[in-house]
Amino acid sequence: MSQIVNNNLFEEQNHEIPTQMGFIPFQTNLTFPSLKAFNSIASSLTSDSDSTISNLTQTLLTTNPQKSRQYLSPNFGETQFLSLHRSSVNPWAILGGGTSDCFKSGKRSGLILDDHHLGISPMKMKKMKGRKKVREPRFCFKTLSIDVDVLDDGYKWRKYGQKVVKNTQHPRSYYRCTEENCGVKKRVERLAEDPRMVITTYEGRHVHTPSNHNNLYDSPSQFDNFF
DNA sequence: CGCTTTTGACCTGCGC
DNA sequence: GCGCAGGTCAAAAGCG
Numbered sequence: 001m002s003q004i005v006n007n008n009l010f011e012e013q014n015h016e017i018p019t020q021m022g023f024i025p026f027q028t029n030l031t032f033p034s035l036k037a038f039n040s041i042a043s044s045l046t047s048d049s050d051s052t053i054s055n056l057t058q059t060l061l062t063t064n065p066q067k068s069r070q071y072l073s074p075n076f077g078e079t080q081f082l083s084l085h086r087s088s089v090n091p092w093a094i095l096g097g098g099t100s101d102c103f104k105s106g107k108r109s110g111l112i113l114d115d116h117h118l119g120i121s122p123m124k125m126k127k128m129k130g131r132k133k134v135r136e137p138r139f140c141f142k143t144l145s146i147d148v149d150v151l152d153d154g155y156k157w158r159k160y161g162q163k164v165v166k167n168t169q170h171p172r173s174y175y176r177c178t179e180e181n182c183g184v185k186k187r188v189e190r191l192a193e194d195p196r197m198v199i200t201t202y203e204g205r206h207v208h209t210p211s212n213h214n215n216l217y218d219s220p221s222q223f224d225n226f227f
Numbered sequence: 228c229g230c231t232t233t234t235g236a237c238c239t240g241c242g243c
Numbered sequence: 244g245c246g247c248a249g250g251t252c253a254a255a256a257g258c259g
Contacts, residue, residue: 159232161251174250178230187250232257238250 140201142191149173149188149198154210157186168192179208 150157150173157175164171172189184204191197 158230160253162233163249163251166248172249228259230258233255235252235254237252240249241247243245243247 140199143198143200144196145198149190150175150200155179155184155206165189170195177206179206182207 156178158178159173160176161174162171163174168189169192170190172187175186175188177184182204184202184206186203187199187201189199191199
């Protein structure tokens, strides 16, 4: 079980709501996060524009400034925080000219800041030789979870690798969606600076419904109120 | 028995 | 060109 811990990381590093990051609160009795929202994001992150997350955040700020402030408060006790961000270093994401990064002000380490290496496998590189590189949409969630690394997002994943990343104590795990013809991958690792934080990076879009669709896909969550 | 996880080897890109 | 680091493969082991 995940424990409820306040998210102080953003408070320490960024006192403003980043323009390209969405803050998604969800109750701990819900699985991570609403699948409806998950798919909504995944399907919207397909263009070269970097505006999607920015727009979502702006929408939240515009429509519900009180709540958006609340989510940034370190005293928002009963809600576990979840952040959504897209790396500005990622060549796929950088096309929109984005510059905001939730770890920008922090030390360079871990998955986010090495992002120029992510999402493009050697095999893919090989296959793409001589062709224009086409990147799958990627986005990552940062969650606070003391003892659970892999959050239940409704899809079935098979682990295909684990790697100890330099300067980190915790290994990075690589997962692939088990559904046939679905090439979605995800990486899971804990943040070096704060092992309570789990970084989950998704790459690609599911071409099918979640395996536990009935239980989760339609379940309401606070997340849905914003997207 | 079939599926999943583990883990060492291998491949590729990048920086020096 | 070489070494390093990240990402993936695939055989073996584990598990229900």
